[in-house]
Amino acid sequence: MASETTLTAIPTGVVGKQAPGIWGFNGSQLIALLVLVAALALAPFFLYPVFVMKLLCFALFACAFNLLIGYVGLMSFGHAAYFGMGGYIAGHAAKVMGLTPEISIIAGGLVGAGLGVIGGWLAIRRQGIYFAMITMALAQMVYFFCVQAPFTGGEDGIQAIPRGKLFGVISLESDMAMYWVVAVVFLFGFMAIHRIIHSPFGQVMKAIRENEPRATSLGYRTDDYKLVAFILSCGLAGVAGATKTLVFGIATLTDVHFSMSGEVVLMTLVGGLGTIFGPVVGAAVVVGMQNYLAELGAWVTVIQGGIFVACVLAFRRGIIGELGNWFKVKL
Amino acid sequence: MSFSRRSALLTGAALGVAPLSRARAQANTIRIGVLNDMSGPYRDISGPYGVACTKQAVAEFGAQGFNVEVINADHQNKPDVGAGLARQWYDQGVDLILDVPTSSVGLAVSQVAKEKNKAYINTGSATSDLTGAACQATTVHWMYDTYMLAKSTGSAMVKAGGDSWFFLTADYAFGHALERDTANFVRAAGGRVMGQVRYPFPSTSDFSSFLVQAQASRAKVIGMANAGADTINTIKQAAEFGITRRGVKLAALLMFLADVHALGLQTAQGLVLTESFYWDLNDRTRAVTRRLLPHLNGAYPNMASVANYSAALHFLKAVKDMGVAAAKASGTELVNRMKAIPCDDDAFGAGSIRVDGRKLCPSYLFEVKSPAESKGPYDYYKLLGTTPAGEAFRPLNEGGCSLVRS
Numbered sequence: 001m002a003s004e005t006t007l008t009a010i011p012t013g014v015v016g017k018q019a020p021g022i023w024g025f026n027g028s029q030l031i032a033l034l035v036l037v038a039a040l041a042l043a044p045f046f047l048y049p050v051f052v053m054k055l056l057c058f059a060l061f062a063c064a065f066n067l068l069i070g071y072v073g074l075m076s077f078g079h080a081a082y083f084g085m086g087g088y089i090a091g092h093a094a095k096v097m098g099l100t101p102e103i104s105i106i107a108g109g110l111v112g113a114g115l116g117v118i119g120g121w122l123a124i125r126r127q128g129i130y131f132a133m134i135t136m137a138l139a140q141m142v143y144f145f146c147v148q149a150p151f152t153g154g155e156d157g158i159q160a161i162p163r164g165k166l167f168g169v170i171s172l173e174s175d176m177a178m179y180w181v182v183a184v185v186f187l188f189g190f191m192a193i194h195r196i197i198h199s200p201f202g203q204v205m206k207a208i209r210e211n212e213p214r215a216t217s218l219g220y221r222t223d224d225y226k227l228v229a230f231i232l233s234c235g236l237a238g239v240a241g242a243t244k245t246l247v248f249g250i251a252t253l254t255d256v257h258f259s260m261s262g263e264v265v266l267m268t269l270v271g272g273l274g275t276i277f278g279p280v281v282g283a284a285v286v287v288g289m290q291n292y293l294a295e296l297g298a299w300v301t302v303i304q305g306g307i308f309v310a311c312v313l314a315f316r317r318g319i320i321g322e323l324g325n326w327f328k329v330k331l
Numbered sequence: 332m333s334f335s336r337r338s339a340l341l342t343g344a345a346l347g348v349a350p351l352s353r354a355r356a357q358a359n360t361i362r363i364g365v366l367n368d369m370s371g372p373y374r375d376i377s378g379p380y381g382v383a384c385t386k387q388a389v390a391e392f393g394a395q396g397f398n399v400e401v402i403n404a405d406h407q408n409k410p411d412v413g414a415g416l417a418r419q420w421y422d423q424g425v426d427l428i429l430d431v432p433t434s435s436v437g438l439a440v441s442q443v444a445k446e447k448n449k450a451y452i453n454t455g456s457a458t459s460d461l462t463g464a465a466c467q468a469t470t471v472h473w474m475y476d477t478y479m480l481a482k483s484t485g486s487a488m489v490k491a492g493g494d495s496w497f498f499l500t501a502d503y504a505f506g507h508a509l510e511r512d513t514a515n516f517v518r519a520a521g522g523r524v525m526g527q528v529r530y531p532f533p534s535t536s537d538f539s540s541f542l543v544q545a546q547a548s549r550a551k552v553i554g555m556a557n558a559g560a561d562t563i564n565t566i567k568q569a570a571e572f573g574i575t576r577r578g579v580k581l582a583a584l585l586m587f588l589a590d591v592h593a594l595g596l597q598t599a600q601g602l603v604l605t606e607s608f609y610w611d612l613n614d615r616t617r618a619v620t621r622r623l624l625p626h627l628n629g630a631y632p633n634m635a636s637v638a639n640y641s642a643a644l645h646f647l648k649a650v651k652d653m654g655v656a657a658a659k660a661s662g663t664e665l666v667n668r669m670k671a672i673p674c675d676d677d678a679f680g681a682g683s684i685r686v687d688g689r690k691l692c693p694s695y696l697f698e699v700k701s702p703a704e705s706k707g708p709y710d711y712y713k714l715l716g717t718t719p720a721g722e723a724f725r726p727l728n729e730g731g732c733s734l735v736r737s
Binding site: 156252255290300 | 410412415416418422458460465503504
């Protein structure tokens with residue numbers, strides 16, 4: 001019992017007082033959440049549903065990544081491995097094994113988390129740049145595995161994956177049906193991350209981010225906390241990858257390639273590190289650019305690079321971080 | 332910075348409302364979407380040139396009682412971006428998607444076309460699965476595939492005297508398939524395979540030890556079962572080792588005129604490769620090249636860019652034949668009509684489309700000229716052999732396509 005009280009009490013002191021609110025959301029976050037839910041409900045009627053679904057999958061991926069870098073301070077450079085592998089597993093489960101979409105998504109998440117156990121167990125032994133390099137090396141190993149393994153289809157990928165029937169009953173072939181499933185998966189993941197951050201466990205995560213030796217001196221086994229956070233992040237990345245695979249009906253090397261690991265860093269940075277809503281906005285910006293600027297041809301990558309530089313130089317807190325700063329609220 | 336809450340909110344609201352307008356399809360307009368790589372490794376092969384060739388086809392087709400609109404986008408070689416754009420285009424009234432290099436994207440768009448019952452002509456992807464196991468009633472595959480490349484380079488090369496081969500193979504599914512197919516054709520034509528070496532893919536950039544091994548086998552031909560940057564690196568390093576100067580032929584299994592131009596004749600001379608179009612082949616190809624040149628920014632057309640010209644022209648003929656309303660109604664019917672009427676254009680000559688979606692055209696084996704032999708701009712190839720249209724591609728019953736009734 002004694003340890004439980006320290007769990008809640010001490011880290012709160014480390015990071016400052018929590019504002020009261022509903023489910024751990026403070027007032028401004030609650031408004032932002034309502035805006036987000038309203039946007040989710042209205043988006044498919046104004047924007048192209050498949051585009052919004054893609055955006056949500058990447059938003060969940062970025063949120064999962066942000067859980068690590070924004071709240072534990074661990075910079076993973078290999079998150080594409082968990083995202084892409086989740087996609088491959090879901091694709092294989094849905095196409096070859098004929099499983100229903102919800103089981104395929106769960107399978108993708110579990111494999112992402114499973115890989116996270118191995119990756120995290122190795123990587124958390126080192127810090128800073130060494131941590132990043134280990135995660136990147138492991139991700140490259142996963143990439144090479146996907147190039148060679150027979151079930152991934154090499155550079156053609158797994159194609160023509162059926163969306164199937166939810167719970168074996170509701171057909172997801174129509175884009176709107178699929179949209180609501182993706183929206184629910186996204187909201188579930190988003191709320192889960194929010195819950196994790198605002199749990200006593202999350203308080204310890206933040207304590208580790210602020211000052212790891214001090215957290216250790218307070219009696220926390222920081223390695224265990226870091227490992228669990230890593231696994232949670234990888235599992236959610238796997239869920240995001242699996243959902244994306246079902247939306248498009250394809251799983252390919254693009255999603256395990258290291259440039260995808262870079263893209264998720266970009267999304268999180270543009271949106272705002274360590275903010276709950278930042279990665280969602282960042283994903284919207286990056287995916288929106290890829291989609292709406294496709295007609296400009298070669299300029300997509302140039303503009304992406306420009307935005308990254310502008311972000312790092314001019315507003316380092318990211319879009320949501322700067323907004324929160326202007327309005328003096330925590331988003 | 333003076334930036335009030337109110338102005339921030341107003342700006343946000345204004346930005347939110349702005350993108351609500353959407354393009355609407357007009358009843359009498361046929362829309363062609365060229366989806367290809369405008370910024371990555373395949374840009375110079377088709378990219379902006381493929382778009383220009385499509386526009387030229389539309390201009391030559393002229394006014395036939397309906398409008399034609401050409402739009403284009405960059406799929407960034409990402410299957411999800413490509414499939415997403417394809418869905419969006421088809422939903423917004425695009426009647427044909429054209430080009431689509433990169434096999435994974437090409438296959439993904441084929442699925443979307445089937446789902447939306449819209450026409451799709453792939454000219455850019457090499458995978459023979461598009462007319463094999465993954466064939467669709469809405470898909471036509473133009474110009475080339477891996478089978479045709481392997482057959483032409485493999486058997487025509489043996490006939491031209493290159494009867495002993497050594498393979499340099501990228502160690503992944505695509506490389507293995509190319510090596511296997513080509514080796515079979517070499518053996519079938521009476522040639523011998525002296526051996527092969529498989530190098531790690533991706534990320535091998537030093538091919539010297541593999542090239543020395545290939546040279547030591549005393550084979551007359553070194554077959555490069557790889558693509559893109561690997562092929563380019565192999566050719567450059569082979570030139571440095573002087574392999575081609577000693578009479579050994581390098582055979583590239585996937586290469587275009589644009590790549591030869593980028594390498595330069597000094598490096599690429601003696602290289603053997605297969606294309607289904609070369610601008611200086613005959614009077615008709617020279618004529619179409621003359622018409623295209625003003626639109627290509629100084630580059631010459633190769634088979635990938637000009638295939639868009641040929642395919643768009645044939646598509647428009649089929650649309651005219653069946654009427655705009657019927658063409659818009661069903662992609663399957665439109666593609667059936669394309670299969671029913673004969674193809675004929677200046678780039679690929681007379682041809683036809685098979686029931687599995689395969690467009691038939693002859694394939695040509697070329698050797699790259701030495702700098703001394705080259706007389707003018709883009710005068711790069713000499714013809715070594717021709718495989719007629721009927722024999723160039725995989726026999727209909729061997730592809731495993733469900734549209735073929737046996």
